[in-house]
Amino acid sequence: MKGILPLLSKELKLEYRKQSTLAGIALYLFSLTFICYLTFKLKQQSIQPVTWSALFWLVILFAVMNSVAKSFIGERKGLSIYYYYIASPQAIIISKIIYNAVLAFVLSAIAYFLFVVFIGNPVQDVFLFFLTLVLTSWGxxxxxxxxxxxxxxxxxxxxxxxVLSFPALIAVLLMAIRLSKNALDGLDFSVSADELYNLLAINCISTALAYVLFPYIWRS
Amino acid sequence: MNLKKHWWKALAIVLLVYVHTVGLLAEVPRLNILNETIRALYFHVPMWFGMVLLYAVSVYYAILCLRKPGQGYDIWSVNFAHTGTLLGILGIATGMLWANYTWGSPWHGDPKQNGAAIALLVYLAYFVLRGSLESEEQKERLSAVYNLFAFAAMIPLIFIIPRLTESVHPGSGGNPGFNAYDLDSRMRLVFYPAVIGWFLVGLWLVNIRVRVQQLNKSNS
Known part of the structure; x- marks a missing residue:
């Protein structure tokens, strides 16, 4: 487990050096939100909370998918061989998951901010909403x-x-949509407890699977 | 796997002939709304059970693939998944037939139906993944890893989420499964043979497919 911190700092440094990638994703997020604003806001003054949450999760899904997809796909072959030489596979996958979860959370927070600015803020229970964002980012x-x-x-x-990620994400997204609906309606926290536990359980399962199965993926 | 004997094939035929005659002719409990459609229990539900059993065997072979690569377990794993998907499609088709008469429309948008459709998508993605991997060794290893992941994704979609939500499917969302009906002991006499029958037919199909593919391989 000792390899995680250096790998995490490496990811951060790489991201900091290649700021164009991050800026690209931010711009992508902005354009998505702006398209949502243009297509919905101009026709009617306010949109239903259900539509708000549907749009929000679609934007998050596409932005996160695009940013996380590059975590392994973009890497050059020689570089990955070098990483695998100096670190254990478990450390690599855990550091990637932590890094991507933080990235996904930052993206969701930016998306929330943009949505508030352009489309409006129907969220009544902000704490629950952010808790949902944290858990969903991890998932x-x-x-x-x-x-x-x-x-x-x-x-x-x-x-x-x-093709592979869409079905795998549905369980997480279903829970997230249900939770954010509760947060939008400002329902009592106890109503959402079940969904929170479910989301937590799904996250634990997928992280455990990744931890156990990743060593078989990179051995090639 | 030694499947050279023939008795289990005869057993499969006998069981399914028994299920079809008794299942269609024998008396069933009279229930409101369900009426005669309760006979779907002899066809629709055993197909799903058969699918889950076949997928479970596929996962067993996937684990063997990862533990002892290159021993020819891959061909078993993929064919069990293939046949499981066939039973899954039959199960969803019979379910739609039942839903048409009980719920009023073939696709009712019930969480159980949606979950089943997504679970099938997960497995179809498995075949896409296999198609896009080039070397045999990589195909065996990566598809085995995804197979485990797919099984872990399927179980909550079919068995857990529909139970938590407002599903109108029997056995979910607080609805009674067939255990709650009075005449269940008589139905069980048909139901369990049907499960075994469909599973054995699936096994037979897998056996034939694997033999054909092995012959093709040794020919080329």
Whole structure:
């Protein structure tokens, strides 16, 4: 487990040096939100909370998928061999999951901010909403990092990534949509407890699977 | 796997002939709304059970693939998944037939139906993944890893989420399964043979497919 911190700092440094990638994703997020604003806001003054949450999760899904997909797919072959030489596979996958979860959370927070500015803020229970964002980021990151590692080995990796990740994310997204609906309506916290536990359980399962199965993926 | 004996094939035929005659002719409990459609229990539910059993065997072979690579377990794993998917498609078709008469429309948008459809998508993605991997060794290893992941994704979609939500499917969302009905002991006499029958037919199909593929391989 000692390899995790250096790998994490390496990811951060790489991201800091290649700021164009991060800026690209931020711009992508902005354009998605702006398209949502243009298509919905101009026609009517306010949109239903249900539509708000649907749009929000679609934007998050696409932005996170695009940013996390590059975690293994973009890496050059020689570079990955070097990483594998100096670190254990478990440390690599855990550091990727942590890094991607943080990235996904930052992206979701930016998306929330943009939505508040352009489309409005129907969220009544902000604490629950952010709790949902944290758990969902973790869930998306664990499944997507793992699938990105599989897809990186395939010949047409971007198609495979899209095909494999969509079904794997549905369980997480279903829970997230239900939770955010509760947060939008400002329901009591106890109502959402069940969904929170479920989301937590799904995250634990996908992280455990990634932890156990990743060593088999990179051995090639 | 030694499947050279013939008795189990005869058993499969006998069981399914028994299920079809008794299942269609014998008396069934009279229940409101369900009426005669309760006979779907002899066909629809055993197909799903058979699918889950076949997928479980596929996962067993996937684990063997990972533990002892290159021993020819891959061909068993993929064919069990193939046949499981066939039973899954039959199960969803019979379910739609039942839903048409009980719920009023073939696709009712019930969580159980949606979960089943997504679970099938997960397995279809498995075949796409296999198609896009080039070397045999990589195909065996990565598809075995995804097979485990797919099984872990399927179980909550079919068995857990529908139980938590407002499903109108029997056995979910607080609805009674067939255990709650009075005449269940008589139905069990048909139901369990049907499960065994469909599973054995699946096994037979897998056996034939594997033999054909092995012959093709040794020919080329």
């Amino acid at each position: 998306l990151a664990s499944s997507l990092s793992f699938i990105s590692a599989i897809a990186a080995k395939a010949s047409n990796s971007h198609v495979v990534m899209a």
